[in-house]
Amino acid sequence: MEKFLVRGGKKLVGKIKISGAKNAAVAILPATLIAGAPCKIENLPNISDVKILTEMLQKLGAKVTVHDANTITVDPRGATSYHAPYELVKKFRASYYLMGAFLSRYKKAKVALPGGCKIGPRPIDQHLKGFEALGAQVNIDSGEVELNSSEICGGHVYMDIVSVGATINTMLAAACCENVTTIENVAKEPEIVDVANFLSALGVSVRGAGTDVIRIQGKTKLGGCTHSVIPDRIEAGTYMVAAAATRGDVTITDVIPKHLDPITAKLRESGVTVEEGDDFIRVRCNGNKIKGTDIKTFPYPGYPTDLQQPMMSYLTCTDGASTVTENIFENRFQHVDELARMGADIYVEGRMAVIKGVKSLKGAEVKATDLRAGSALIIAGMMADGETKVSGVEHIKRGYESIDKKLNSLGADISFVTE
Ligand SMILES: CC(=O)N[C@H]1[C@@H](OP(=O)(O)OP(=O)(O)OC[C@H]2O[C@@H](n3ccc(=O)[nH]c3=O)[C@H](O)[C@@H]2O)O[C@H](CO)[C@@H](O)[C@@H]1O
């Protein structure tokens, strides 16, 4: 079994460069299927979700040229398959974007229901509502979603729930519709704006991405483009929290500081000094008195659920009590028992965790059950006395490019072991 062995007690100090955003990359890669010419995608994170997706595009008939670890060109013109069976999609959640991409390109799709992080029930009813509003018939049979549309021509949809995935999927499906599509009550995450920019570069007219309402005037014939993926605000936020958790001094570069406002605000509230530049953020503790704070997860621009778990590790050793309320996913507290095994004092009641700050954590054998539980446990390991072994490495590799090497470059002591 693969594990990260973390020897704790080291302050993180130095500079670290942020990779491209997983949640934008995993939408843009399937979206290349609707292009009419090659698409060069730059600043892709070198993570397993991207690797799997790249292989998937090849299996579907697209030609992929790898330029370097973070840049590929996808030529979708030879792709013919609109079927993505469970074997292909089970490994990660964002395979659902193949539904929108296939529907746009082929007017039909057959895609198995997705896998991904087990953080509670993750229905896709809003995705299907979007497709239906554009004119598709939806049928679910033997775990596969079948979409058909003699004419998918655009429409109007008001989403019941603010959903990142449903917003992007409806945008993809609308990209080749001749009529205007209006999607209301949409998610406003920066990754949605990045996908909108990618579609615009192909020739689709997309207005309103980043607000509550998106209007799309599709085109039946699209071009190709060169697109650079935006920085990963969740990776950046993880390293901001790690810097604070080890009472270090870290400058995080190649970021869009505005995207990190909710994390910056919470770290400042808790006593950490955070400075922002045009494309960097410096997080340092300066010997400041560090106290607990309260976190409530919300859709962007609220505090992101994907940084709830790493933040909880930090809060285990701050002065006084903190609360963490998880409003997005029902079962995103699986890291709590593992933190408790390291000496954290956490009490969970429904969607809220109450954390009483302790003096220190102790290293232990712990298991990451999902991606962000993984980074949370690595942070806890760096805070702890002694050694922590984190299993569930496959989850962590889904979303963090070289997390061990990046943290070691800041002075951490993390090795990759196979037992
Ligand atoms: C690949 C990707 O981008 N993943 C992100 C995306 O996931 P994902 O797109 O799956 O998350 P959503 O924004 O869709 O989910 C938000 C909430 O809506 C619910 N819901 C969603 C769709 C639907 O059809 N019906 C429904 O009830 C979900 O169960 C959840 O409670 O946004 C989440 C919320 O910021 C992040 O944690 C994930 O990292």
Ligand SMILES: C=C(OP(=O)(O)O)C(=O)O
């Ligand atoms: C939940 C996450 O990812 P996914 O939606 O890909 O499972 C995440 O990035 O924290």
